[in-house]
Amino acid sequence: MIFVSSEDSLNAIMEIIRNTLPPTTDISQIEYEGPEIAVYTKNPKILEDNGNILKNLAKKLRKRIVVRSDPSVRRDKEETANYIRTLVTDESEITKVTFDENMGEVTIEAKKPGLVIGKLGANLRSIRMETLWRPIVVRTPPIDSKTVKIVRHMLKTERGVQKEILLRIGKRIHRPVIFKDTAIKLTALGAFREVGRSCLLVQSNESTVLVDCGLNVGSPTEPFPLFDLPVFDIDSLDAVICTHSHLDHSGMIPYLFKYDYDGPIYSTLPTRHLSTMLQLDYIQITEKEGKICPYKKGDVKDAVLHTIPLQYGEVTDIAPDIKLTLHNSGHILGAALVHLHYGEGAHNLVVTGDFKFQKTRLLESATVNFPRLETLVTEATYGGKKDEIPSRHESEQELVNLINTTLMRGGKMLIPVLAVGRAQEIIIILEEMIAKKRIEAVPVYVDGLISEATAIHTTHPEYLNKELRDRIFHQGNNPFLSPFFTQVDSSNARQDIVEGGPCIILATSGMLQGGPSVQYLRGLSDDPNNTLLFVSYQVEGTLGRRIQKGFRDFSIQDARGRSQAVRMKLDVQTIEGFSGHSSRSQIMSFIRKVKPKPERVLTNHGEAAKCVGLASVIHKRLKIDTRSLVNGETIVLR
Template identity: 50%
Template structure:
């Protein structure tokens, strides 16, 4: 059936269900959604369950938009006229993709009004659908610039979404029924995550990252299964760490034209890290794999989904994201293939334990036949201490170092580990477990923290309550000081005893190398590792006992400072949690593939899962293809 005929049929079904007096002027696929255009958006809104009924009966994601949206500047003026100044409106973002206006306010309740009366008044005045959130306590320049860019390219984006919508909802052409996964990276190694999910109808790339500390750090993107890149229906991102997202913009440089799906937080964090990645790579090797232009292409073609939202991304594949508990917005990607033919989940990086930031990863799914799960700490001895034990050990080292007049360097990923360590240090000082010293934040840590406060819905309820109800935001503690210039960095190096949290987490470039160069020669100082150090990185070499490491091409750093590793802050599941996760998976899968870990860890975990649960397991190598169905 032609798309136009299908849309005509859908419009007839919708008209048969909507009450008399509501005019449906147009029905169109835009990205994964079916958009209903009408002159009567308010009447649709008054029919509270109508959209739910339509979505259920048509089995589509339904969005209702007015035929003509009020000009954003005029609409903003009308909103301010309706809402009292006491609400403290700080920003408004008009999203033409959804017809929503996001209103940021210091007092969201005032914008909503009693029983939602003010929101209804806004809808009557402007036609846009208002959505209210609390003003983030730390402003993110990345979020602001991304929203401004999306608004500037709204016409191009609308055309793109219509094109993608028609591709997603095209007719099935093959009578064959099979599902295959090709491993393009991240197997028996950590880094360059990339997996190709294929059916007779569709091709989906899951993640596209680099490999830290490696000169050969790209996935196998040239193999015939994935090439040409234009043949891809979509890219699905699990989370924003560079070993999963760094090379997504490069796909657009070499012919990819489709959408990239992620959670909203993942998109914004990925953009921040990709732009920083370009700066770091340019300084180190003077050659970059793509430019900021390709990052803009990624933003323009990004489609964001919330946890639990079942979404068509190809004619025979539905995607649902579930909490992975790893970093902000991290997700387990669950694919429902065909009409219930096969269900497969890619965990990305996940944590099956509660942390200061997040709740544990989801282990319950509607249906599940196969799982590709990370194995970073999959070895039989890879058990991490409890959060309390880890923090106690951190406090002990901090006390020892500060008491002898030294400084502490903590290399950490800008996203995830930095915020966990910040919260632990803030509480330690507040409860007088460690001295009150300055904690300097260098690299992208402050901006990453601002993005965390932009998306509080991803944080665990305890932290949300502390920030927004109790009015005590640990991220705004006076102990934290941003380092944003070489001059301040020099002052920190020459300052009193302090703590420095800085990127990069594995010492493969970034500000940490400058601190190490200046502070490593002195025994009174301490270097503390709090995250995973991949093979080939300077961080792993230091952990192995190296006493000298290269600094650029000509100099070396002599390491006389104390070197410590504090396990327990990782965002990854340890061995016990990985086995517990498999035990609690519901339904229990038929196959499990262990990936994203050193060779011995992936093999050990696969063997242990088979022995305990009698589930078929594989520790795949790169460039292998597995037939699932």
């Protein structure tokens, strides 16, 4: 067997590029840049004028190619900034122009990025042609986002480091294939016959990838994936793919960098922002509670710098034998179904992560069309026989009724919500219901991470459903900017709310595992006129789950860390219809409609009985080979 290095592979690629592109292109450098090949040229206008040359070259190499100008030919930065501001209409409201000399990119931050881009990208083309800088356009958040600022600052100040990271990643991705016969196996490291610590290990002869790496927030004894299994070797990892930002899927990713993982994280852009927010908050809460956090802020920063954001539908090489494509899952902003294509069609694996097979107020329904599919891994959160979720219309009407009933008796409505997903869904509904006078215009308080998460939503409106996008872009009516909502950011303000009149409170955490929602619960629990309303899934072991089961006496830590006994007298209600998870019937409908039909289905992310029961009904009704794995179990896919 002849082994070829990544350098030899790059040399072969360089030879093809130099022989294909016109000599007048004047290529100065060719190098790996993560999954792409970067071509630096002193005459990029040649390629700009002949777009088909690059298309044909990319097709020939079966690689993604990005063209960058040689530093020696780029226009002066001040002149470039002035040119951009002169070219682009003032209505775009450009807020910042920054330059990355390492990548030859100019980042233009604007409140209306579409006007910066221009019709059919005309302005971007003009900027490239006239300045020889590669323009990147990003949105200025309509609501100020601390997280977006932090992430953008990290990327700006560590451009050189990130370029080195991408070079190392590129060498690993583009190494030659050694084994022609692809054998593939999947190992369950977490969230099989349980909810929490989602983690799948997928190995072939050539590569090793993790799909998700999460925490179990409800389990103090088994909070982490099974990293101690002999099959897991962090040094062999080619990539980590994050389906979405919730901590049970992203919460342990920084931990990998603590133990010297140096590979890429693949996710959507919203997931990078949202997971960073939740991970930093997890560190803060853990330290505040006097517990030991498994990683530090520096590990979160490493995760940000190693993240390669992908758009839905963008096919990307992540290993010599794997092409990755992310598709909309309908769960939360930026959440993705993961499609892994092995070899030359050797095997195709889809991991749903958490998904919603129904259009919601916030998002489009999950994608069902894939080029190829042999194995499907589906969540089973609501996969039980009795897990039928009410319609959105019924759920919204029930919400209106519960709020009105609570307000009429002079009470307060506390809705614990996950910062990402359910919070924004409820905000949109409440905004409409108050505007239409279906509920009284009482104060609606928003506490915890909700405002920060909502700000990130306003940064990425292109990921929202069509109606909401049209409302924001074309009607100029952004429900997230409504004056009906008041942000709360202090303990004193919370106490004033508890002692004040009727109101609605949205607060994190959604499962009452710390955060301001617990402080509100402590203050409101003694009044039977108040209502505690659950609108999201409560993981086994959390305080929220215990309350749902009927527990009314428990202890909560006060602001000084002292244990305080609480006896609840307030009304407790649950509305399942706002869940971002699919019901059993929706899961079955998804599997019936997914194309092509899978040969095998594996169930995960559900309590044991639900995973087993869902697997059984899929096999009986759809005649598909189905399994419900347990944590630590390995299955051969090919």
